Amino acid sequence: MKWAASLQFRVNGPEGGDGNLHIWYEREGRMRVGTSSIYTIDKFDGLALVIDAYGGKGGSIRALLNDGSTDYKSVHNVDSLAFGHCDFQYRNLGRLVEVKLIQASDHLRLDVDGRQCFTSNTIKLPHDYYFGITAASASNPDSFEVFSFAVNSDVHISNDDNKGQQQTQDQTQTKQFAELNNKIDELTRMISRIQDQTLKLSQVSAESREELSKNRNSIDRLAQLNIKIETIERVAYAIKADIEGRDYRDHLSSLQQTVKDHHSSLMVHLPKTMGNIVASAAPRMSVIFLIVLLSQVILFVGYTVYRRRLKMQPKKYV
Template identity: 35%
Template structure:
């Protein structure tokens, strides 16, 4: 009877936990297959940028690119939060070169899209709500929490870092994998911030109202931090942590029951110690127990063999997808030959004496210089003389033409004066 009641209780606890962790779809993304159905926008979210447009891919949103500093990008929910107790699973990744700079803010603020937009914690001015900031302070990567009731101007404050109410050191840069930041707020338990499953900081002295907006904003410096967001899942949280404890205990009991070998049907009831009065009865009881142990061991080996066969099949499938061995060997041999040729060339350049070649090259350059400075002017003068027009021939020709003209004019006058005169 006890074995039948425990699975029922476990199912009830799982149903309660599943109901308590329902994700709000129109204020979440990345918790299902793909982020956007059309690759242009995220349903229920506004996407803004300053200096660039955030890049929306199939599985992530790049708020700040890895090139070009002083870029900003943000995401804001279009609908206000109506949950009093809520939980956020936020998955992000940050990559940067040496001495990269930038910060990532997780906002829960009133009128955030119009009042905060792409601003960081240092340039937000007057705002109202909660901000979880992921950045580098004094060379240390940190996660910090800030609060404001709208009366304090963060933009003109002389020391914004001193306003943090909670912080912890957390390595999040260049991990090669996304980091998971979890925020949980309940009216009885307060706020708890976890990073990669470890508690960062928590407090039960703050109260966050409803009808605020969630937002994610990133800004980069020069050289830039590149911030990528993979998931933002908002779900309702419960005020009773005892349910989670009960669920964990029941899961452990179920695992213990699964590992316990089932009783043999033909010996469903084991005799008590008082009933084992004779040696034959003790031997029979021992024999039954050995049979049960043998069957349990046999079942265990069967399960191990099944897992081994599955792993071998998966390994063969992976090997079948690898490139051809002959092609890989050919590429290896070509790379080895290229490496050997480069090594020989480097050794030849380092060990050989090239002074003779340099001397011959210097002599040839000297001869070329002498030929240019000495022979070229003479050749140029000869060329000019050979192709210069003859002025004397032209002059004599002109003088002969003038003489002929004068002689013809004189002969015409003489002929006219010697001709007979006609009188009327």
């Protein structure tokens, strides 16, 4: 029986980040493993591949076997039970990493990114176990992103095929890396355009606030002017109402009677007064006569103007 299982994933994290990813091939699968790791599980029957930053070398993968008889919780150094391992960089590469487990008729082999990690001629895994993936995080965790997991059976394994697969995989990864760079460049340009638009909007907003402040001052002045105009209108309406509501005929009649009384009194007392004046100051008779004449003329002109203005005023009919 020949089969191959491949996992494609990507890991990103901060400097000094940690965490681990487990690939399980176990007889009972999820019922036995659950969300455990090799450091928390007690007994299992199958294979476990552990990917982490073990040993401080930037990354490694280790393979461990158990037939259900070993209690891993009771083992002081679980990593010492690994039958195969290799170091490889997998963090912050900006591309996918592939781990491929191959079970041939005469050997078990593990490839990482198309390169052989280890091989064993003494191990042959059963064909009816269950695959599974678990992950565990640390205080400064990495982010593990699984993109695909595929199992193929009855595959033909040869050195030539392996080389061809490696070349194809390298080309695919190169293409994916180029596409990723293009997307990053496009995203950078979009962010730059957004920043430019944000700066322009900020400038327009500042200008609008300044213009609004100026307009507010003009609006305040217009409001004050409007209040003054309304005050003038109210005063004008009050004067108009007072003029239209009053009857000036009595006042005019009283004024006319007063003028007549003064005129009659003047005509009664004027001869006597003139006689006394003439008797006391005969030489100034002409002057006095001129004064009297001018007084009469002034009174006549004043009365005539008064009557004319009275006729020109609008009549009010009741």
